[in-house]
Amino acid sequence: MKHSLSRVLLGATAVAATALALTGCAGGPNAGGGASGKSLVVDASFDLKTADPNREYETTGSIVAKALYQTLLTFTGSDVTKPVDGLASYEMNADNTVMTLTMKGGAKFSDGSEVTVDDAVFSLQRVQGVKGNPSFLLDGIKIEKTGDKTLTLTSAKPNPALPYILPNPALSVVNQKVVAKNGGTSDANDKAEAFLNGESAGSGPYTLESFDAAKQVVFKANPNYQGDKPAYSRVVLRNVEGPTQKLNVEKGESQVALDLNPDQVAELSGSKVKVESNASRYMIFLLLNQDPAVNKLTSNPDFVKAFKLGVDYDKIVDLAGKGSVRPGGVVPSLFDGALKAADGNQRDVAAAKAALAKSGYAGEKITLNFPNDITVQGLSLQNVAESVQAQLAEVGITVQLAPAPVATELDAYRNGKETVGLWYWGPDFPDPSNYLVFSPGELVGLRAGWKAGADDAVTKAATAAAAATGSDRASAYGDWQKQLNASGPFIPLLQPAQNVVMAPSVSSVTTNPVWTVDLALIK
Numbered sequence: 001m002k003h004s005l006s007r008v009l010l011g012a013t014a015v016a017a018t019a020l021a022l023t024g025c026a027g028g029p030n031a032g033g034g035a036s037g038k039s040l041v042v043d044a045s046f047d048l049k050t051a052d053p054n055r056e057y058e059t060t061g062s063i064v065a066k067a068l069y070q071t072l073l074t075f076t077g078s079d080v081t082k083p084v085d086g087l088a089s090y091e092m093n094a095d096n097t098v099m100t101l102t103m104k105g106g107a108k109f110s111d112g113s114e115v116t117v118d119d120a121v122f123s124l125q126r127v128q129g130v131k132g133n134p135s136f137l138l139d140g141i142k143i144e145k146t147g148d149k150t151l152t153l154t155s156a157k158p159n160p161a162l163p164y165i166l167p168n169p170a171l172s173v174v175n176q177k178v179v180a181k182n183g184g185t186s187d188a189n190d191k192a193e194a195f196l197n198g199e200s201a202g203s204g205p206y207t208l209e210s211f212d213a214a215k216q217v218v219f220k221a222n223p224n225y226q227g228d229k230p231a232y233s234r235v236v237l238r239n240v241e242g243p244t245q246k247l248n249v250e251k252g253e254s255q256v257a258l259d260l261n262p263d264q265v266a267e268l269s270g271s272k273v274k275v276e277s278n279a280s281r282y283m284i285f286l287l288l289n290q291d292p293a294v295n296k297l298t299s300n301p302d303f304v305k306a307f308k309l310g311v312d313y314d315k316i317v318d319l320a321g322k323g324s325v326r327p328g329g330v331v332p333s334l335f336d337g338a339l340k341a342a343d344g345n346q347r348d349v350a351a352a353k354a355a356l357a358k359s360g361y362a363g364e365k366i367t368l369n370f371p372n373d374i375t376v377q378g379l380s381l382q383n384v385a386e387s388v389q390a391q392l393a394e395v396g397i398t399v400q401l402a403p404a405p406v407a408t409e410l411d412a413y414r415n416g417k418e419t420v421g422l423w424y425w426g427p428d429f430p431d432p433s434n435y436l437v438f439s440p441g442e443l444v445g446l447r448a449g450w451k452a453g454a455d456d457a458v459t460k461a462a463t464a465a466a467a468a469t470g471s472d473r474a475s476a477y478g479d480w481q482k483q484l485n486a487s488g489p490f491i492p493l494l495q496p497a498q499n500v501v502m503a504p505s506v507s508s509v510t511t512n513p514v515w516t517v518d519l520a521l522i523k
Contacts, residue, residue, distance in 0.1 A: 040232040040506075040522060041254040046239035048213045052196040053172035054126045057133035059516055062169045063237065064211075066515040067219050069172030069202035072101055072120060073163060077510050077521075078278070080430035081336040083163040087115055087173055087203075090166075096158040096469055103149040108224045109175040110200065110207045121145045122176040124153075125186035134170035137428065160469055164431040169515050175201040205230045205520035215239055219519065230520035237519070242378065249273055249501050256509055257501040258517065261378025262321030265499050272504050277323025280377045280498040281513035283332050284384060284424045286311075286368075286491040291449030295419045297366065299449070301487070302359035307420075308345040308491055309352035310395035311388060316493050319387055320379050323497030329481030330425070330435045330492050334513055337432035337465075337477030344492065345485055352395040365400040369412060370422035372403030377496040384493065385422050416449045430513055432477040436462050438490055439480075448489045458483050 048060035053069045056062065074086035083090075088101040107115040124143045128135055141162075142154040153162065165171070174184075178201040183191030200208035205227060206219035221233040240248065245257035246264045250271060260268075265275055288298040288307060297303045317326050328339025368389065370381045382403060389399040399420075412418050425444070427434040437443040439462040441452025453459070461480035468476035484490065500509045500517070510521040 038232050039234040039236065040256070040519075041236045041238065041248075042256040042258065042517075042519065042522075043238050043240040043245040043248055043254045044257075045242060045245075045259040046213070048217075048239075050193055050197060050213070051200070051208060051211045051217070052132075052193040053169060053174065053202070054123060054134070055130060055132035055170075055193055057170055060237075062515040063517060063519065064217055065169035065172050066204070067206045067235070067519045068200040068204045068208055069169065069174065070107065070115075070204050071167050071169065071172050073166040075167050075430075075512060075514065078334075078512050080164070080334055080513055083167060086167065087120065090163060092160070092163070096160040096162075097155050099153040099155075099159075099162055100146070101151050101153070105149070107203045107226050109178070109203045110222050110224055111175065111178065112224050113175065113177070115173060115175075115203050117145055117147070117149055117151055119176045120173050121151050122179075122186055123173045124171060126174070126179075126184065126190065127171060129185065129187040130190045131188060134168065137165050137168060137171065158467070158469075160473065161429065161431040161433045165429045167514060168429060172202060172204075175203075206235065209234070227520075231523050232519075235519050246501070249503055252503060255503040255506050256517075256522065258499075259378065260499050260501055261375065262497070262499070264378070265321065265501070268501065274502045274504070274506070275322075276500045276502065276509060276511070277321070277497040278511055279323060279325040279333055279495045281332055281334060281430070281495070282376050282424050282426045283327055283330060283495055284376060284379075284381070284422070284493045285330065286388065286493065287418070287421045287423070287444075287448040288489045288491075289416065289419055289421075289449040290451075290454060290489050291416060294417060294449055295366075297359065297361060297364065298419055298489075300359045302355045303361060304489060306352045306356040306359060306361070306395065306397065307392065308485075309348045309355060310392045310397060311345075311491060311493070312347050312391045313341070313344070313493065314347075315391065316384060316387055319383060320494055320496045321499075323499065324379075325495050327492050327495055329478075329485055330438050330490060331432045331477060331481060332427075332495050332513075334495075335427075335430050335432055337474045337481075339478055339481050339485075343478075343482060343485075347391075349395055356396055361397070363396075363398060365398050367402045367419040368399050368422060369402045369404070369409060369418040369420065371406035371409045373405045376424045377498055379496040381422055381424075388422070388493075413447055416447050418447075421447070427513075432473070433466065435477075436466060436480075438484060438488070444490075450489055455487055458488055 046060045047058040053065040071086045072088040073083045091100045103117050128138050140156045146152050179192045182195035205225045207222045209218040209220045216238045219235040242259050248254040249257040290299045292299045326341040328343035331338045372382050440450045440454040461483045465476040465480040507523045
């Protein structure tokens with residue numbers, strides 16, 4: 001995941017910051033209206049900076065861009081294991097270095113003009129040129145128009161993950177003529193962001209009625225959209241704290257709430273509202289430092305084994321609430337190449353005690369470091385840490401909790417100085433290659449003091465996974481994770497649930513780990 005660790009952790013601070021978000025104000029569900037007068041109010045805790053799709057790389061920004069724009073490739077519903085045609089179809093060459101995209105035709109921008117290959121080339125080059133947060137997604141890729149309806153994306157190295165990258169809303173296609181007329185370029189001189197914060201230039205199901213990054217975003221149906229018309233002609237996306245989201249959806253002041261934590265969801269038992277709880281893309285894990293200079297015990301293979309066998313994985317999933325799941329490895333259950341929970345390490349108290357005795361452990365306190373001012377899908381890491389502490393006490397390991405603000409703890413984590421760490425990982429795109437950073441000598445591996453050459457078996461399996469293509473990728477990534485489970489310093493714990501609360505008037509909300517929710521698919 002190239003830059004993902006710092007990006008995810010910046011996202012983590014944003015998650016914490018949403019607790020301070022102002023409650024947005026808007027009319028009730030019938031305020032205003034589009035052609036049919038049918039409106040929808042969705043409450044969310046904002047992580048939002050811009051409505052410019054080629055600059056956004058925040059959770060709420062992806063919701064906004066998905067509603068206003070279209071991408072060359074996309075995913076169907078919640079399934080991110082198979083990229084499908086969007087504005088274009090695609091083919092990869094045999095060595096996964098060249099993708100050829102062919103525009104399908106028929107799509108129109110909100111001004112009625114046709115979406116062309118020139119718009120696609122300009123948009124992707126603009127992502128690269130403006131050097132915004134999502135620009136790294138297209139690092140090392142040459143984008144060229146090769147025909148009236150075709151463009152090629154050429155990677156310097158094999159890039160089998162590219163089809164999984166292109167559906168990201170940050171890679172949306174914008175109307176080149178409109179954007180260029182308003183200061184848009186494909187380099188650092190681009191000045192179109194201010195314009196795009198006031199008026200959209202896309203071909204998506206909605207157009208932008210108004211945008212306030214701190215309060216609310218209002219969408220209205222795009223009359224020139226060529227896909228299935230959305231059920232709601234007007235959508236108000238409001239910035240609202242979790243507790244207020246709960247009250248609003250219960251009282252009918254909103255129809256959808258996106259950010260209720262497990263405790264708030266539990267309080268809805270018996271209510272008329274409906275709750276959809278599905279596994280999120282985030283994976284919470286433990287790391288044990290492999291640098292003897294940091295701790296001689298956590299770098300002892302038998303002690304690591306005792307830790308893995310001592311954790312009660314099912315109890316931790318239960319703590320996180322309905323919809324949470326345990327991944328079998330570091331790759332989340334939603335992605336191609338994921339392992340089933342049964343393939344992961346399992347609790348065995350007797351075996352844990354035997355491994356502990358073999359390690360030479362003599363009752364020393366083992367420090368567990370974690371940030372205590374962030375939550376993951378509303379789940380407090382403090383609660384997870386306390387549960388781990390109690391479980392390991394049952395096998396004879398004394399864990400001392402060392403909570404700290406993320407701003408303080410982050411440096412120790414990045415510098416590989418934590419004894420045992422509790423963190424989470426969110427992918428930049430839904431492909432298992434994001435997780436190779438958990439290998440020796442790679443980004444997260446080094447955070448655990450796991451240097452290059454420390455585990456030849458894991459490194460060999462990682463190399464094979466990175467080189468695998470087509471249908472061989474899933475099994476190759478599975479083999480790598482099994483080796484990582486056996487000898488690595490990481491303990492995948494759970495994927496907390498993404499909770500969506502719906503008023504009785506709403507029949508379905510389709511979630512997706514890339515853009516959270518597609519407003520146009522809400523029924």
